[in-house]
Amino acid sequence: MTIHELYAYLCVRDARAAIDFYTRAFGARELFRLTEPSGRVGHAEMDFGGHTLMLSEEYPELGVRSPEGLGASPVTLHLHVDDADALIARVVAAGGTLNRAPQDHFYGERSGTVRDPFGHRWLIGHAIESVTPEEMQRRYTALFSAASVGQA
Known part of the structure:
Protein backbone atom coordinates (compact mmCIF):
# COMPACT_ATOMS: atom_id res chain seq x y z
CA MET A 1 0.00 0.00 0.00
CA ALA A 72 -11.34 21.70 23.31
CA SER A 73 -9.07 20.54 20.51
CA PRO A 74 -6.39 17.89 20.95
CA VAL A 75 -4.90 18.65 17.51
CA THR A 76 -2.32 21.25 16.46
CA LEU A 77 -1.73 22.22 12.84
CA HIS A 78 1.94 23.05 12.23
CA LEU A 79 2.75 25.48 9.42
CA HIS A 80 6.33 26.05 8.29
CA VAL A 81 6.64 29.46 6.67
CA ASP A 82 9.28 32.02 5.68
CA ASP A 83 8.54 34.41 8.57
CA ALA A 84 6.66 33.06 11.58
CA ASP A 85 6.53 36.42 13.35
CA ALA A 86 4.85 38.10 10.37
CA LEU A 87 2.26 35.35 9.85
CA ILE A 88 1.42 35.16 13.55
CA ALA A 89 0.85 38.93 13.57
CA ARG A 90 -1.36 38.60 10.48
CA VAL A 91 -3.44 35.82 12.04
CA VAL A 92 -3.94 37.83 15.24
CA ALA A 93 -4.87 40.94 13.21
CA ALA A 94 -7.47 38.84 11.35
CA GLY A 95 -9.10 37.73 14.61
CA GLY A 96 -6.98 34.85 15.89
CA THR A 97 -5.84 34.65 19.51
CA LEU A 98 -2.16 34.59 20.45
CA ASN A 99 -1.48 31.64 22.77
CA ARG A 100 2.32 31.72 22.74
CA ALA A 101 4.42 34.53 21.27
CA PRO A 102 7.12 33.58 18.76
CA GLN A 103 10.43 32.55 20.30
CA ASP A 104 13.53 30.57 19.37
CA HIS A 105 13.42 26.89 20.39
CA PHE A 106 16.05 24.24 21.11
CA TYR A 107 14.98 22.16 18.10
CA GLY A 108 16.09 24.82 15.61
CA GLU A 109 12.83 26.61 15.00
CA ARG A 110 11.36 29.99 15.82
CA SER A 111 7.67 29.50 16.41
CA GLY A 112 4.58 30.59 18.25
CA THR A 113 1.02 29.38 18.67
CA VAL A 114 -2.31 30.96 17.77
CA ARG A 115 -5.89 29.76 18.04
CA ASP A 116 -8.30 30.57 15.23
CA PRO A 117 -11.82 31.83 16.02
CA PHE A 118 -13.16 28.29 15.51
CA GLY A 119 -11.03 26.68 18.22
CA HIS A 120 -8.24 25.19 16.10
CA ARG A 121 -4.65 25.57 17.34
CA TRP A 122 -1.93 26.56 14.83
CA LEU A 123 1.80 26.26 15.54
CA ILE A 124 3.54 28.60 13.09
CA GLY A 125 7.30 28.45 12.70
CA HIS A 126 10.36 28.84 10.55
CA ALA A 127 13.78 27.18 10.68
CA ILE A 128 16.61 29.05 12.38
CA GLU A 129 19.19 26.24 12.39
CA SER A 130 19.58 22.63 11.33
CA VAL A 131 19.69 20.36 14.38
CA THR A 132 20.29 16.59 14.32
CA PRO A 133 17.95 14.36 16.32
CA GLU A 134 20.85 13.53 18.66
CA GLU A 135 21.53 17.21 19.35
CA MET A 136 17.80 17.83 19.85
CA GLN A 137 17.71 15.04 22.43
CA ARG A 138 20.77 16.45 24.20
CA ARG A 139 19.16 19.91 24.36
CA TYR A 140 15.80 18.44 25.40
CA THR A 141 17.41 16.50 28.23
CA ALA A 142 19.33 19.60 29.34
CA LEU A 143 16.13 21.66 29.26
CA PHE A 144 14.33 19.26 31.58
CA SER A 145 17.39 18.78 33.81
CA ALA A 146 17.58 22.56 34.29
CA ALA A 147 13.82 22.73 34.96
CA SER A 148 14.04 20.04 37.66
CA VAL A 149 16.95 21.91 39.33
CA GLY A 150 14.79 25.05 39.46
CA GLN A 151 11.98 23.08 41.18
CA ALA A 152 14.19 21.73 43.95
Missing part, protein backbone atom coordinates in the same frame (compact mmCIF):
# COMPACT_ATOMS: atom_id res chain seq x y z
CA THR A 2 1.23 3.46 -0.90
CA ILE A 3 -0.02 6.60 0.81
CA HIS A 4 -0.27 9.33 -1.79
CA GLU A 5 -1.41 12.30 0.29
CA LEU A 6 -2.39 13.31 3.81
CA TYR A 7 -4.91 16.12 4.36
CA ALA A 8 -5.94 18.02 7.43
CA TYR A 9 -9.76 17.99 7.61
CA LEU A 10 -11.22 20.48 10.08
CA CYS A 11 -14.70 20.67 11.51
CA VAL A 12 -16.06 24.15 12.22
CA ARG A 13 -19.39 25.56 13.33
CA ASP A 14 -19.50 28.21 10.59
CA ALA A 15 -17.75 27.20 7.38
CA ARG A 16 -18.45 30.49 5.59
CA ALA A 17 -16.80 32.46 8.39
CA ALA A 18 -13.90 29.97 8.55
CA ILE A 19 -13.28 30.21 4.81
CA ASP A 20 -13.26 34.01 5.10
CA PHE A 21 -10.89 33.91 8.09
CA TYR A 22 -8.44 31.46 6.50
CA THR A 23 -8.40 33.63 3.37
CA ARG A 24 -7.63 36.80 5.35
CA ALA A 25 -5.31 35.26 7.96
CA PHE A 26 -3.30 32.81 5.88
CA GLY A 27 -3.81 34.01 2.31
CA ALA A 28 -5.55 30.72 1.51
CA ARG A 29 -7.80 30.41 -1.53
CA GLU A 30 -11.10 28.56 -1.64
CA LEU A 31 -11.09 25.80 -4.26
CA PHE A 32 -14.73 24.75 -3.92
CA ARG A 33 -17.50 23.94 -1.46
CA LEU A 34 -20.50 21.61 -1.35
CA THR A 35 -23.53 23.12 0.35
CA GLU A 36 -26.70 21.32 1.40
CA PRO A 37 -30.08 22.87 0.52
CA SER A 38 -30.33 23.81 4.23
CA GLY A 39 -27.16 25.91 3.85
CA ARG A 40 -24.87 23.62 5.86
CA VAL A 41 -21.47 23.24 4.23
CA GLY A 42 -20.74 19.54 3.96
CA HIS A 43 -17.30 19.89 2.41
CA ALA A 44 -14.96 22.67 1.32
CA GLU A 45 -11.37 22.70 0.14
CA MET A 46 -8.86 25.52 0.47
CA ASP A 47 -5.44 25.93 -1.09
CA PHE A 48 -2.73 26.93 1.39
CA GLY A 49 0.10 27.64 -1.04
CA GLY A 50 -0.11 24.29 -2.79
CA HIS A 51 -1.35 22.36 0.26
CA THR A 52 -5.02 21.44 0.62
CA LEU A 53 -7.01 21.98 3.80
CA MET A 54 -10.46 20.39 3.90
CA LEU A 55 -13.26 21.49 6.19
CA SER A 56 -16.90 20.89 6.96
CA GLU A 57 -19.49 22.08 9.39
CA GLU A 58 -20.57 19.99 12.36
CA TYR A 59 -22.58 16.81 11.86
CA PRO A 60 -23.51 15.97 15.46
CA GLU A 61 -25.84 13.24 14.17
CA LEU A 62 -22.70 11.49 12.86
CA GLY A 63 -20.47 12.33 15.82
CA VAL A 64 -18.58 15.01 13.85
CA ARG A 65 -17.99 17.93 16.23
CA SER A 66 -15.94 21.10 16.10
CA PRO A 67 -13.60 22.26 18.88
CA GLU A 68 -16.40 24.65 19.89
CA GLY A 69 -18.81 21.71 20.14
CA LEU A 70 -16.30 19.68 22.16
CA GLY A 71 -14.95 22.55 24.25
